[in-house]
Amino acid sequence: MEMQKILYVFDFDGVIADSLDVCLSTVKLIAREFNLNADVISDDIWEVINNVTFDSLGRYLGLDEIESLRFADKVLQRMIENRAANLFNGMPALLSELALTGVVCILSASHRIAIERSLNEVNIHHVISDIFGGETRGSKAEKLKILQVRYGVEPCACWMIGDAASDIAAARDAGCNSIAVGWGWQSRERLKFASPDAFVDSVPALHDFLTAVVSSNI
Structure with a gap:
C-alpha cells in the first residue's frame, strides 16, 4: 500500500x-x-x-x-x-528530516522575508515547500485549507504545530490535527485547555511524536 x-x-x-x-x-x-x-x-x-x-x-x-x-x-x-531570529536547537535537523517523509510548510504572523532570512542563516530554506506570512491576508484556517488542496493532502494527514490556542483552533476549523508545543509564546496551561491532539515539551519529544506518525502511516 x-x-x-x-x-x-x-x-x-x-x-x-x-x-x-x-x-x-x-x-x-x-x-x-x-x-x-x-x-x-x-x-x-x-x-x-x-x-x-x-x-x-x-x-x-x-x-x-x-x-x-x-x-x-x-x-x-x-x-x-530586524536581525534574523535564531532557530531552536534541533529544529533545523527536524525540519530537514520531515521533508524526507512529507511536505513541510510554515504558517506565521511574521513576514515571509523575515522568516526566509532565518531559514537561510542555517541553510534549510530548501526543505520548506511553502511559507504563508502575515503579509498574506486571511485566517490560518483558510490558509491551512489552501495548503491541503495545493499539496493534495487529506485533512487527516495534515498536522498543525503551534504554540498558541489560536493555532489549535485553526487546525480544528480546517479539519486537521494539532500539536501544541510547550516552549512557545503561550502557557502550557492555556494550550492544554485548548485541547490539542497532542502536546510536547521539547523538540526531541516533537521529533519522537512525528516519527511515530510517519510509522503509523506506512
Missing part, C-alpha cells in the same frame, strides 16, 4: 524560532509610533490575546479595525529590517 503524503504545517515564532524578544521590541517600537502605551507589552502579553496576530494586538491596545491593520503592516515591515 502506498504511504499517504503527510503535510506538516509549522507556526514560526515560538515554535521554530526563538524570536520573542525581537518581536516584543518591534511591537513596542511601533506602539510608540501610534502613541500607544507600550509599557503594557510584556513577555506574557500573548496570554491575554485570543488570536496571536499583530492586528489583534493592535486592537487590544485600543486601535480600531482599520488602524490595527495599519499597525500590523508597520510591524511586518519593521521585521524585515
